[in-house]
Every structure is written in structure tokens, then in C-alpha cells.
Amino acid sequence: MTSCSMVSLCSLRVASCGIASPAAQKLNTGISRLSFPKDFIFGTSSAAAQYEGAAAEGGRKPSIWDHWCTLPDKIDDGSNPSITMDQYHRYKEDVRLLSDLGVNAYRFSISWTRLFPDGRVNPEGLAYYNSLINSLLEHGIKPFITIYHWDLPQALQESMGGWTNKEIVDKYVEFADICFAAFGDRVKHWITFNEPCHSLKYCYAEGIWPPGVKSDTEVYIAGHNTLLAHAAAVKRYREKYQAKQGGKIGISLDGFWYEPVYQIPQDVAASYRALDFNLGWFLSPVVYGYYPETMRANVGGRLPHFTEEEARNLMGSIDFLGLNYYTSMYVKDSPSDIWQPAGYNTDMRAKTLFDVDGIPIGPKAYETSWLSIVPWGFYKLLNYIKKEYNNPTIFVTENGFNQVHAPYKDSMDDNERIQYLTGHYTNMAQAIRDGADVQGHFIWSFLDCWEWKSGYTNHFGLFYVDRNTQDRLPKKSAYWVKNFLKPDRGLILPSATPPLVQPLGKNVALAPAQAVQAF
Template sequence: MTFDVPNDSRLRSPDFLFGVATAAYQVEGAAREGGRTPSIWDTFCRQPGRVLNGDTGDVACEHYHRWPEDLDLVQDLGFDAYRLSISWPRVMPRRGEVNPEGLRFYEQIIDGLVERDVKPIVTLYHWDLPQYLDNRGGWVNRETAYAFAEFADVVTAALGNRVEAYATLNEPWCSAFLGYELGVHAPGLKEPRLAYQAAHHLLLAHGLALPAMRHNAPQSRHGLVLNFTPSFPATERYDDQAMALLQDAINGHWFLEPVLEGRYPSLVTRFRPESTPVVYPGDMDIISRPIDFLGVNYYTRSLVTHDQDGEAREVRVENAQRTSMDWEVYPHGLYRLLTDLDRQYHLPPLMVTENGAAVTETVEDDGIHDDLRCDYYNRHLQAVDQAIRDGVNITGYFAWSLLDNFEWAEGYSQRFGLVYVDYDSQERIRKRSATLFREFMAERQSAGAGAAS
């Protein structure tokens, strides 16, 4: 058995980038080693009731010590690329201070990937803001955007062109809205106005960082990763359709339109005027600097209706297949997202930088048969294939995640990995989904070798 992708699919072409991803705080552990100082997630995890079971990322998957074994896994599974993130407080434990040991850790990973013929894809910020910056207001403080530009300069100067592609930010919607409005992610605030201001400063940080990144790594590609949960109207009524459009504007276009077109969506500023952030002259020119690629993260959709208070209410789809995160499995949502974005914007090349499913599973004598995850990947790869056939320029796909890991507010209760991690022994056990990817990668390689001969 392998993935049901047609033989003439671009996904089978050697120039299509297949990868697997992780993030620093979720896998590294070694929270107090190597000169690292606390991040907002170290602080958040220690606040009672914030994270399920009081879990923390202190140990995680011990990737800090086991990285050679994990890179061997990436290589053996046949992936073209590995997407990782850089721990800001490991590299810059205090404002203006560079930690050579922290930089060396990432340099050896990049060198290890190159030696294994795996392309490094580096995300500079995946939510682990240094606590010393949060003490001064975090992303609500405009100065944090300039601090990020300094961090990006340090990292890209050290890693340079060895990295295939750099993403400035991962899912700034989560950093801003989950962290500052809904309070379910660090730093855990519940102030909607602050969320929109944090979002603006995150985008400003992205734009401020790009010139130094391009100078330090002129042969690398430079872009941004956004998450999308496309909203579908629960009925054909005009108010449900309008609410779905507004939710998409807030959740996705609020971040994409400034980057590609230099303005915030008028749909949001008109109907949520109280949330409009403070924007300085010239900010939008900085934010809209050209990018080489856009990373698209997709897991599920949202089905929404319009309630009596003029707010969106999510509608649960009965009898739908769902992951252990209770997210609906809806591959058509990925197809619709990719094709809708392509119709609405003049896009750079796209990469699906995260896609995957959390599954409740147990280790059996004959392995781990994560059938729902296997089916999830199979159907979503078909959706990507169809989007490409319909004209969308998609150049890569990354499975989330290589390893089971610390899943933020859900702690260790949710497993997204292709590889099972026994958190007591740190043993890595490949699941059926890992085997499927390995078989598919081998097929691609074999077909490519045959075509070359």
C-alpha cells in the first residue's frame, strides 16, 4: 500500500519538495542547558491550569541531545527537506547578547542535514518569545519587532546559504489571537485590542527582518508561514455567508493582505473598527516587502453561522470523521483554500508547510497502525494534487510532525507524529504513516532514476 497519488502527479516529480517538520520548544527540551534563558512558554507552562496535566517543554523529545538520531530518521524516511525552528532565547539569552553555544547547536543541525542530503527549511519564530521581551510588553510593544530583526540578522548571518529557505514567522495568528485575545496560548492575555496590535507588530517584525536576511543569505528563499482554517457558511442564508467571509478576513486575510498588498482588509476595519491597530507611516511598505514563498498551514475547516449577537458560532458537523483534537477531517477545505487564494491574490509560490492529524493510538506487538492518519495524508495529498492540476503553483508539502511532541496547551495528550515517542524512555517507534511516506518517497526516487536513465 502507498499513497493514492496519480503517476503523472507533480507530487511525484523530483523538483517537488517533500518534507517533515518540528518546532524548537516542542521537541528540544534542555530548557536550562546550553545558555538558554526562559521563553514565554516556560513561564506559561508553570501557571496553574494553563497546560493540560501541568506539562512543560523542559524535556520534550530530548531533541537537543538526540538530534543526530532524529536527522537519521528524516533521511531514512526519504524526505527531501526538514523544517525546524530556532529557539530565540537559546540564541539570544538577553537582549543584544549572542550565545555562541546556542548558535553552534543549530549550525551542527544544518551541517548534519546537508551531510545527509536533506534540505534545511528554517523558521525563525515559532512562538517561543524570550521572557525578557515579554517583561517589556511582548508583541504589544513595538520594540519587539526591532528585537526580532536583530535576532533574524544573527541567525541568518550564522547559517547563511546553507539553508534552503527561511520563514520569518510561523502562524502569527496564533501568536496574536490565541496569546492576546483568547488567552489559551502564552502569554495568556484576553484583550482583543491587544491581539490586533500584536498582530501588526508581528507583521512589522517580518518586514523589518527581510533586508538583513536577504543580505546574509542571498541564495536562500525568504518567506512567511500563515495558518488558515477556512470558514464555510452553515447555510445558504446571506448572514451565514457574510459571517464566513468576515471570519476568513480576520483569521487569514488580516495577515496575508498586508504582506501581499500593503493594507489591512477593509471588511475587518469596517465591521471591527475598535480593533484597528496603531500603524505608523511607512509600516505597510515595510510589511509588504516581496517574499519568495508563502507557507500555508492547514488542518481543518470551520463551519459557521451568524448568531443573534452578530458573532460567529461554529456548527458541528454530525457523523464527520474527526481527529483526537476533535477537528473535522475535511480535505476539500485544503483544495478550496489553495484555489481560493490563487484566485484572489497575485501569489508567490506556495508550500504546504504543515498538514497532519492527531490520533489516539497504542503500541501493539506488530507496530502502530495509525489508519486515520494514513487516510488523512492520502486524501490531503490528493487535494494538493488537484489544486496543482487546476493551476495553483505549489512547490512543496510538509507533514506535521516528525515526532510526537509537546502540543502546547494540550501538553503531551495529543500525538501528531509519524514517529511515536515513548516519553519515559525517549524511544522512537515508526508508525504506519511513516512507512507509507517512506514507500512513497522510494517510489518517487525510483521513478526519477528511471526517467533520468
């Protein structure tokens, strides 16, 4: 390891790298660890395909992403997940870093093709996850496990068509059962699926993720089977394991806040349709047992129907909601006409925008990034869920800021990420004070990692990873998080004051119902 390599934030010799420790620059902003309940969960998130590497080691078999990366022009930088962050070999070092960072939870996923390839338990995969879980617990870090984070075995895609075949439900439940039986004595938080809306839209509506299907019907069929698999896995866990193991189970859904461009009935209605087609597509069934009315009306016969038994199994099938929030968008009404082809994006009949008349919804991560810093949208979304979905227990399972790929020296001064986190912590704390049952927050992500179609072109990590040496190098945000998580104070850099009040724009009705102020 180089002189800048890191096993402990405390032991890092920052002077040798020409880096002044950000921990020495202090400014109390009023938001701190003490702004949250004593038992609040603070963690970081990851996913097997993005972190583990060792794609051809330890009995692991190919996933749909391994296959997809062999096809030309599918990944922006031509990379693949064969090595990624090499956590398969470096998990003990990573657990020590997490411990030193001060988090009390770590969210990761189980690779279906590592643990249960070919319908049989792989002893090497089982040993790896047991060792990772035990190492986390030894350091006082709670494991949060995502059972499925987009890496379907390629064999199941080829043999049965993946998520468009209803038989996938039984295959998934068999895999989930193996996870519950093997790890449930120590794992107390289970997540059945990560962001099914996000992945299925790209996989089956736009065709830019594997298996590369572009269909106006298969996206809804795949979503329907995903929901049935979720309900069946939850039923299995509750009937067979939950009483003995004492854990909880939920699902992680991606949520954007959609702000109407104009405060007129058409745009306001469009904002609710956008919420239904994004968040409500999966949240309404697992809370109420049925799809949102807007989806049933707009999609019509292309949207599958739940039987009475399926609806009963779905209704109330979460002990908690995992919410992934990154940013917000403007939305305006976009009526369909006979010339528009049917499909997910047109069914919504709403146009989403990141700016209106040149006025952005928030400061952008970088010029071409989809991510703007919109902490007030986070506040609004939490309150919307509280009101519309019976105030479920929420763990914010992903929330983070991206940078364009650059050398470490250009990446470590990530004041914008600190600004982003401060704004979102502040708005989350206010939402909790207003009654939202938020019990935890996970930063995406612990390390700069492989980001699916984007490859290594943008980075979300608190730690930069040198891909030549696999050294984990702390960014300024890592120091900030470490200081924030100290029980007696919260620290921030002077240059990272967060925008907590929604900006006003020309001809755009943006004033929030309840502007969030710093405490």
C-alpha cells in the same frame, strides 16, 4: 535502546515487536510521488520548544512557555517543555531517521533563548544549530528555518511587555539578523513567524496561552507589531543578505476553510469574514499592504493603522507563503448586538461549527478532537488563495492528523493518518493541476511531541516516542510515507481509502464547486 528502538526503518526488527510490516501491504490508489513535480519538496515540521528539550542546558534561558508551565492548571496534563523529544541531544539519530524516511526537507525553528539570550550570541546554541544544519545537508535534506515559533524570551516579556510594545520590532530584527548571518550560507528558506493569528488569539484575546492577556485591543496591537517585525526582517534580509546568499523568505500562516452552513448571502458573507479574520489578517498586509476591509470595518479604531512607509514595506514582503492547514469548519452569520462585548471572536460576526444538526464536516480524529478529515477544504483553500492573493508560491508548512495519547501498541496502527495524508495529497495534486503554485508539503509532525497547552495528551507524529527511553518507534504511517516517497510508486493500506468528495448533509448546502476525484 530496546529491541523496538529505531535508527533505520530498514533495520527495524519489527518481528521482535509482534508487528507485521505495513510495507508488505500494497494497494495502488493512483496518487503517488509521480503525481507531483520532480523537484517538489516533501518534508516534516517541528518547533524548538516542542522538540529540543535541554531547557536548562547549553546556555539556554527561559521562554514565556517555560514560565507559563510553572503556573498552576495552565497545561492539560501538567507537563512542561524541559525535556520534550530531547532532540538537542538526539538530533543525529533524528536526521538519520528523516533520511531513511525519504524526505528531502526538514522544517525546524530557532530557539531565541538558546541562540540569542540576553542580547548576546550563545556559542553553545550557535554550535548546536550549525551541527544540525550540517547534518541535514550531509543527508541531502534541505533545512527550512522558522525564526520565531512562539517561544519569546521571558526576559523580553517582563522588561517590555512582549509583542504589545513596538520596541519588540527592533529586538526581533536583531535576532533575525543573527540567524541570517550565522546560517544563511546554507539555509535557503526562511520563515519569519509561525501562525501569528493562532498564537496571538490565544495569547491576547482568550488569555489561555502566555502571557495570558484577555483584551479587545491588545490582540490587534500585538498582531500589528508582529507584521511590522516581519516586514523589517524581510527588508533587512533582502537588503543585506539575499543577493549574496540566494535564499527566499516568507511567513507561515494558519488557514482553515470556512464552508457556509447555508448557501444564502448572509452565511456566504460570514465565510469570507472568517477567512479575512483568520488568514487575511496577516496575508492581506504582506501581499497588498493593508488589512482586509472587513476587519477595518468591524474592528474600527481598535485596529492599528499602517503608515505609508509601513504599508510599502509590507506589500510584497513574501517570496513564498507557508500555509498550515489541518481542517475546515462550517460558518454562519452571527450579527453583533449591543450586549456582546467587543473582541476578536465577536468582531468577526461569524459563528464557526464543526457539525450542523449532528452532521460533522468530516470524519473526526477522535470524539473530542477539533480536527476532522476535510481534504476537499484544503483544495478549496488553495484555490481561494490562488484567486484572491495573486497565486503566491506556497509551501504547505504544516498538515497533519492527531491521535489521543495511548501506548505504542494502540498508536502504531494509525490508518486514519494514512487516510488523512492520502486525501490531502490527492487534493493538493489536483490544485496544482488547476494552477495553484504549491511547491512543497510538510507533515506535522515527524515525532509525537509536546503540544503546547495540550502537553502530551495528543499526538501528531509519524513516530511514537517512548518518554521513558526516548526511543523513536515507527507507526504504520511512517512506513506508508517511506513507500510513498519512493520515486516510482505510491502505496497505501487497503483500509485507508480517503473520502475525496464532500458529504451531503440535511439542510446543509455542501456540494463543492469542483469535486475532486481520485486519479
